[in-house]
Amino acid sequence: MKQNLLFLIFTVLGCATIFAQSEKETIARNWLEDNKNELNIQDNHNLDMQFSRAGLSGETFRFYQMINGVQIFNAEITVHVSNRNNVTFHATTYDSSIETISTTPAVTEEQALEIALTNLNVEAADVTNIKNELYILKNNNQTILTRRVLVSAYTKTGAWEVMLNAQTGAVISAKDVALYNHKKDKKDKDQNTAKTDNSSIMMATGTGFVFESDPLTATTSLYGGQYVDNNDNTNAALDAARSSVTLLDIELSGGNYRLTGPYADIAELGAPNKGLFIQTSSDFSFNRQQDGFEAVNVYYHLDNFLRYLNVDLGLSVAPSGNGGVVRFDAHGANGEDQSFYNPGSQSVQFGEGCVDDGEDADVIVHEVGHGVHDWITNGATSPFLGEGNGDYLAGSYKRSFGQWSASDASYSFMFGWDGHNPCWGGRTTADTRVYPGGLVGLQGGAAHNDGQMWASTLMEVWDIVGREKTDKAFIEGIAMTNNGTNQQDAAIAVRQAAIDMGTAGGYTCADIQAFTDRFTARGYTLPAYTCNLSVDEFTANSISIYPNPTQGVITLKNINQDYNVAVFNMLGQRVKDLNVNARANTMDVSNLATGAYFIKFNGVDTVLKFIKE
Secondary structure (H helix, E strand, O other), X not given: OOHHHHHOOOOOOOOOOOOOOXXXXXXXXXXXXXXXXXXXXXXXXXXXXEEEXXXXXXXXXXXXXXXXXXXXXXXXXXXXXXXXXXXXXXXXXXXXXXXXXXXXXXXXXXXXXXXXXXXHOOOHHHEEEEEEEEEEEEEOOXXXXXXXXXXXXXXXXXXXXXXXXXXXXXXXXXXXXXEEOOOOOXXXXXXOOOOOXXXXXXXXXXXXXXXXXXXXXXXXXXXXXXXOOHHHOOOHHHHHOEEEEEEEEEEEEOOEEEOEOOOEXXXXXXXXXXXXXXXXXXXXXXXXXXXXXXXHHHHHHHHHHHHHHHHHOOOXXXXXXXXXXXXXXXOOHHHOOOEEEEOOOOEEEEXXXXXXXXXXXXXXXXXXXXXXXXXXOOOOOOOOOHHHHHHHHHHHHHHOOOOOOOOOHHHHEEOOOOOOXXXXXXXXXXXXXXXXXXXXXXXXXXXXXXXXXXXXXXXXXXXXXXXXXXXXXXXXXXXXXXXOXXXXXXXXXXXXXXXXXXXXXXXXXXXXXXXXXXXXXXXXXXXXXXXXXXXXXXXXXXXXXXXXXXXXXXXXXXXXXXXXXXXXXXXXXXXXXXXXXXXXXXXXXXXXXXXXXXXXXXXXXXXXXXXXX
16 A cells, blocks of 8 residues: 555545544554555555544544445455544455456446346336445456445335446346344335425424333233233233333424434335324324334334434434434334344334234344444444344343343343244343354354344343443444454454543443453453553533534633544534634534534543534
């Protein structure tokens, strides 16, 4: 790699505004230059930094391997720079064997789409979401130019990826890349649905009934007796298992209330068509026998979970599309006993076979967990981690309700209402296998099986250090990984995230030791670490923001030295840079869109949040 690495254009998530190269980005680039021999980077290969994510543990930069501006498929070097400006973690799927080839395709985008639809036996009129991109691919030890066509269609299940030779048009592969909650042979259709009148949209508060997090957990009951699916029929026991909740920030337009908010948006994405449950009342109170119940249950748990990550923990976790909102269909997937996340449309669908999946928060959070993995890595999800990640997030969410005791078998059940019954066997976060000997592999559903090891280890840490610390380290750590990361490297990343957040993140040496002990006991080999966490002189209480919320200018009070600060939106996009000190302590944010933003002070761990109205 030559000096051109140091002068590549800095872009973040396609943001149109170009900023001067940040200090952390310079550190990441210099680290790559210093380590190019160890990474085996070839002089004829370029690395282009096209995505970065700032978080509580620092900033992660993704350098994509390129030839003539065309990306090598699934090839990148990910570099994480801590708040103290040290490179503390990297992951690589760089391929030194890629040959330099012509990047001028003979097959056009239109031709590629036609070939893909023919291969999938899909009519153009049924297509609801398309991605059509040019990549370089290593296939059978040959470097070729390819077109990757990602198709969602109302008449075909899943998110279908067709890879074809961009010079000859020959189909290389066609497969479903949707991420399923247990079995991968089910159906999904993805259809964009127009909203109702948007001329006078307001945010309102609604009410409704939900299961927290399912009827068995809510009542600490076992499956059987009155607590059975019974073809979706309700009864007095199941009605009593519901909780009345507040539905925050739902949409009110033209006198109609809709289950759409800042984190989740109801949509008709796949059969069966049960509608959007738009109504003139803000009271969405249904029982499980009514189709509206699953819609409310899914909206509530998606909103509650994502609001917790973004607001309570101060993390940046949102899809890059759909305006940063995840779209969901509570009655999709052809009505089968299956649910899935569609990475092409960044949406989720929930099936109805046996227990309706939309009635079990484990399924809901597991599926959006695939989305979380997708969003924070810019699509670089690892098949070695994805299922375990979803199970951990679902387990953490359910366990936070505090209903089961540690002595109950159901304490560790995954999909405790949807599974562990005649419908299917479910999974567990009490898996005792040891890495790597306990691994089964990735074929025939084994990724779901192996994921239990990863999720179970994280839940052991959860029981020691608590939900918030484990969740923060998990999100920040997984954000450092890429599609080649295995469980052991993920364990290193998660512990490193906790170290990098340090005392500003609330971590103690005992917490770090808990991560170390549980990961090591599972068989993961971690680098030696001597705990040396120090209290940063900068604390969240020393500087405050006024007014907050704001419509224009904010003042940073109690500034006593010079700081370089950056403002990030909820997607992790850097939207403003400036220097502040005791004399220049104001910031004009009037040109920012309405929403939540984070201010990051260079060289310190604390992140401040403000709301732009």
